[in-house]
Amino acid sequence: MSVEDSTGVATGAALHWRALESLYASAPVNRTFASRLEIPAEGRSRITFDVDENVFHAAGAAHGTIYFKMLDDAAFYAANTMVSDRFLLTTSFNLHFSRPIRGGRIVAEGRWISGHRRVLVGEARLLDEDGEEVGRGTGTFMRSQIALSGLPGYRVPDRT
DSSP states (O other), rough: OOHHHHHBBHHHHHHHHHHHHHHHHHOOOHHSSOEEEEOSSEEEEEEEEEOGGGGGOTTSSSHHHHHHHHHHHHHHHHHHHTSSSSSEEEEEEEEEEEEEESEEEEEEEEEEEESSSSSEEEEEEEOTSOOOEEEEEEEEEEEEEEEGGGSTTOOOOOOO
C-alpha cells in the first residue's frame, strides 16, 4: 500500500491509518482515559497519555486497568493497520507489570507480530517519561463481522 503520492497527498494505507486514529478518538472510553493515538507506519502504533492520581489505586500508583487499556489499545491498533475492512476483537491478552507508574507522560508502543487473515498477534510496551519500560503485553485479535466503514468514528479523510 502506498502512503503518499508524488505530491505528498496521503493515499491507500495512510488514509486507513488516519481513519483508525479518528476511530480511536471517537471512542467514549477515551473521554475517561484521555489519550492520543498516532499510527506512524504499517504494523505500528503509539499512544500517549498522562497519568495522574485520578487513576491511582490505594497505594499511590496507576491501577492495572491503565496498563491493560493502553497496552491492549496499542497492540490492537498496530494489528488493525493490517486489516482495512473489519474491526478486530481482542480474544486474549497477557500482561507483564515491570514497575509502578506514579504519574507523568506514558507512551504505549504497539507492534503487529503476525497474522493477516482471521487471527492477528500484536504486542505493546509502556514507557515512562525516562524511557524506562513499565509494562509489556501480547494480544491475540480476530476479525469481527463489524465493517470498519460502518462505524461512525472511522472516517477516511479526503484525498484532496
